[in-house]
Structures are given as C-alpha cells and as structure tokens.
Amino acid sequence: xxxxxxxVAMAQIAPVWLNRQATTDKIIETxxxxxxxxxxxIAFGEALLPGYPFWPELTDGARFNAPDQKTLHAxxxxxxxxxxxxxxxxxxxxxxxxxxxxxxxxxxxAKNRGGHSLYCTMVYIDKAGVIGSTHRKLMPTYEERxxxxxxxxxxxxxxxxxxxxxxxLNCWENxxxxxxxxxxxxxxxxxxxxxxxGINNTKDITRFMAKEGRSFVMSxxxxxxxxxxxxxxxxxxxxxxxxxxxxxxxxxxxxxxxxGEWIIEPQxxxxxxxxxxxxxxxxxxxxxxxxxxxxxxxxxxxxLTVDRRRQSTVxxxxx
Numbered sequence: 001x002x003x004x005x006x007x008v009a010m011a012q013i014a015p016v017w018l019n020r021q022a023t024t025d026k027i028i029e030t031x032x033x034x035x036x037x038x039x040x041x042i043a044f045g046e047a048l049l050p051g052y053p054f055w056p057e058l059t060d061g062a063r064f065n066a067p068d069q070k071t072l073h074a075x076x077x078x079x080x081x082x083x084x085x086x087x088x089x090x091x092x093x094x095x096x097x098x099x100x101x102x103x104x105x106x107x108x109x110a111k112n113r114g115g116h117s118l119y120c121t122m123v124y125i126d127k128a129g130v131i132g133s134t135h136r137k138l139m140p141t142y143e144e145r146x147x148x149x150x151x152x153x154x155x156x157x158x159x160x161x162x163x164x165x166x167x168x169l170n171c172w173e174n175x176x177x178x179x180x181x182x183x184x185x186x187x188x189x190x191x192x193x194x195x196x197x198g199i200n201n202t203k204d205i206t207r208f209m210a211k212e213g214r215s216f217v218m219s220x221x222x223x224x225x226x227x228x229x230x231x232x233x234x235x236x237x238x239x240x241x242x243x244x245x246x247x248x249x250x251x252x253x254x255x256x257x258x259x260g261e262w263i264i265e266p267q268x269x270x271x272x273x274x275x276x277x278x279x280x281x282x283x284x285x286x287x288x289x290x291x292x293x294x295x296x297x298x299x300x301x302x303x304l305t306v307d308r309r310r311q312s313t314v315x316x317x318x319x
Contacts, residue, residue, distance in 0.1 A: 004163045004280040006190070008216075009039035010264070011273045012197075012253040014223040017051040017230055020079045020087065024049060027104065028094045034273055035098040040127075040162060042273070043192050045222030045253075046105035046171050047120055050079040052196040052249065054224065056143040058242030059235065068235045073147055075234050080109040080118055083134060088123065096129030101161055103168055103192045103220075107148075108136065112312050117149040122170050122194060124159055133157040137170040138179060152311040158186040163280040164216075168192035174205050180213070182306045184293040189215045189258075189283045197221035197249025199266045211260035214286040216278050219256075223271055224249040258286040 001007065011030050016022035027044060034042055046052065055061060055072050063069065081087045088106070095102045101124070108121040120137035135155025140148040156179060158167040167188040173179055174193045183191065191209055195201050202219040210217040226243040229236055247269055254266035255276050263276050290296050 001277060002279070005277050006041065006162045006164055006280070007037070007039045007275065007277050008190075008218060008255070009034050009037065009042040009273050009275050010218055010220045010253040010255065011042055011044045012221060012223060012251045012267060013044070013048070013271055014225070014228050015048050015051040017224070017228055018075060018079045018233065019230065020050045020081065023051070024087075024090060027091055030273065031091070031094040031098055031100060031102065034100070037275055039100055039275060041101045041103070041166065043103040043168075043194065043218055043220040044105060045220050046122070046194040046196050047107055048222050049081055049104065049106045051107075052222065052224065053144065053147045054248050055235070055239050056146045059238045061143060061146050068238065069146075071234045076107065076118060076147060077109055077116060081106040081121075082109050082111055082115065083123075083131065084111045088125070088131065092125050092129040092131065095125045095127065099127045101125065101127050101159075101166075103194065105170065105194045108134065110136070112310065113149070118147060119151050120144070120148050120170055121151070122155065122168055124166075124168070126159065132159050135168070135170070138173055138176070141172045153182075153306050153308045154310040156182045156306055156308060158183060158188050161190070164190040164278075166190040166192060168194065171195050171201070174209060178304055180209065181292070181304050184213055185304065187293075188213065189280070190278070191215050191217045193217060193219045195219060195221040195252065197223055197247075197251050199250060199252035199268050202252035202254055202266050206254055206256050206266075207260045207262070210256035210258055213292060214258045214290055215283060216258055217256045219252065219254050219266070221252045222249050223247070223251050223269075258283050
C-alpha cells in the first residue's frame with residue numbers, strides 16, 4: 001500500500017454475553033483470524049467485553065431496590081474488566097503479535113473509583129500492544145444510567161496511525177457536538193464510532209460526522225439475539241419474556257469517506273469482519289473548502305475548554 005493508505009477492519013460480532021473470559025477468547029480469535037488480511041486497525045463494538053446491559057429495558061429495571069436488578073448488576077460487576085488487574089493483557093498481546101491497532105468497547109470496573117461502579121469505556125491499543133487511552137463514556141444514555149456511571153474527559157485523545165490521526169467515541173457521545181469538536185481540534189481525521197449495534201443509529205450519524213469533520217468515519221456495532229443469552233444468565237426467563245424481536249442489536253457497521261459517501265454501507269444481521277483501504281489524500285481534498293478546526297474556525301470568537309483530568313472522589317497528600 002501507499003504511504004497515505006491504511007487498511008481498516010470492522011469486527012461485527014456478538015459477545016459470549018456476560019462471560020469475560022469467553023468473550024476475550026473470541027476477540028483474540030477474531031484478531032488472529034484477520035491477520036491474513038493484515039489490517040492496520042480493527043475496531044469492535046461498544047461494551048462488547050463482556051456485553052451490553054439489555055436487561056433494564058427488558059425487565060422493568062427502574063424498580064428501586066429490586067432483588068433481581070441487584071443480582072444482575074452484581075453479576076455484571078463480576079464479569080466486567082479491570083484494566084489494572086491485567087484483564088486486557090492477552091488482547092494487548094494479540095495486537096502486538098499481529099501488529100494491529102485495536103479499538104475495543106469494554107465495561108470497566110475502575111479501580112480509582114472503588115472498583116464497584118461500572119463505566120462504558122473505549123480502549124485504544126496500539127500495534128505494539130500498549131494501551132494508549134481508556135475513554136469512559138461521558139454520559140450513559142437513558143436506561144444505561146441504571147447500570148453505568150458517567151465518565152470523564154481523560155480519554156478524549158487521538159493517536160497517530162500511519163498517515164492518519166485516529167480518535168473515537170461511544171454510541172450517543174457521537175451526537176455530542178463538543179466532544180466531537182475536541183477530537184477535531186486534536187487533528188482527528190479517522191473517527192471510530194462504536195455502538196452496541198443498530199442501523200437506526202449508524203445510518204445517519206456516520207455520514208453526518210464524516211461530512212462535518214471531513215474525516216473517514218467507521219461505525220462499528222455488535223450483534224445480539226435472544227438465543228445468544230447463556231443458559232446460566234441470572235433471571236433469564238424474565239429477560240427472554242421481554243424480548244419481542246429477533247435481534248436486540250443488529251449491527252449496522254459501516255464506513256464513510258470524508259465526502260459523506262458510503263465506502264461500506266451498513267451491514268445488518270450478519271456476523272463478520274469488513275475491510276477497506278482508505279487514503280489520506282481524500283481527507284486533504286475535502287479539507288480544501290472546510291476544515292472545522294482549521295481555516296473554517298474562529299477561535300477568537302468561540303473556543304472549547306476540555307478538562308482531561310481523571311476524576312476521583314479523593315486526593316491523597318502524603319509526606
């Protein structure tokens with residue numbers, strides 16, 4: 001490939017739901033399976049490891065102090081990822097072995113916040129297997145707030161990858177103008193938007209972000225069907241009773257160029273990895289008439305301030 005080109009892969013897969021180890025194994029297997037295609041970057045959906053919390057919507061999850069909700073939440077914590085405990089080490093090793101950068105959606109039990117609250121986190125792992133950023137979703141959406149905590153700005157960062165500068169956001173964060181502006185200001189020209197899976201989200205926002213940012217945009221979603229819930233899931237009968245459709249998450253992964261046109265149209269209800277080669281010259285062409293953080297900005301009139309300190313409830317001052 002030319003120096004300006006990058007090969008990207010979108011992994012639209014289902015988790016082994018709420019099973020951290022089995023889902024980790026599936027992610028590693030997917031990374032190694034793509035090595036024959038030699039992608040520079042592979043991205044997975046939001047909350048893939050160990051899975052999206054479908055149950056609040058399906059089981060009347062807003063009931064206060066409900067025993068079934070407590071049981072499910074405790075199970076979720078048990079299977080969540082703690083980066084400091086090494087839960088991502090084998091995935092980092094797979095990235096290093098295949099020389100592939102990875103964007104991955106995880107559910108994080110953050111050690112610096114006590115280890116028992118959960119964050120929807122987007123992790124970037126570089127080609128050397130080093131974690132470059134862990135972005136905790138700024139605002140969980142609607143029923144997600146019953147099980148996820150709000151994150152902070154620490155992970156609003158970009159990473160150099162070949163000729164590109166890559167960044168990303170979780171799900172409906174991609175609708176938030178100011179986080180997008182923060183990434184544009186950092187020079188982002190390849191945006192990775194990760195979703196639990198739904199063409200209803202990706203069909204519009206992917207093209208919009210590409211045209212607004214004059215960037216390539218990868219929207220990567222996951223899959224989930226009622227048959228994918230493991231038999232040992234707590235309160236499985238109640239969860240299944242709330243399922244009224246064949247797919248709770250139907251994918252919708254797609255890739256747009258900086259002109260807002262589809263390179264890979266949204267892929268629905270199919271598991272697989274989808275590849276494309278993108279060329280940075282297309283970014284430079286589209287930035288000729290509009291550059292949101294460059295010549296088409298007015299920092300003397302409007303300017304964004306971003307607090308990237310990792311938030312914590314305590315600050316220790318020792319001798």
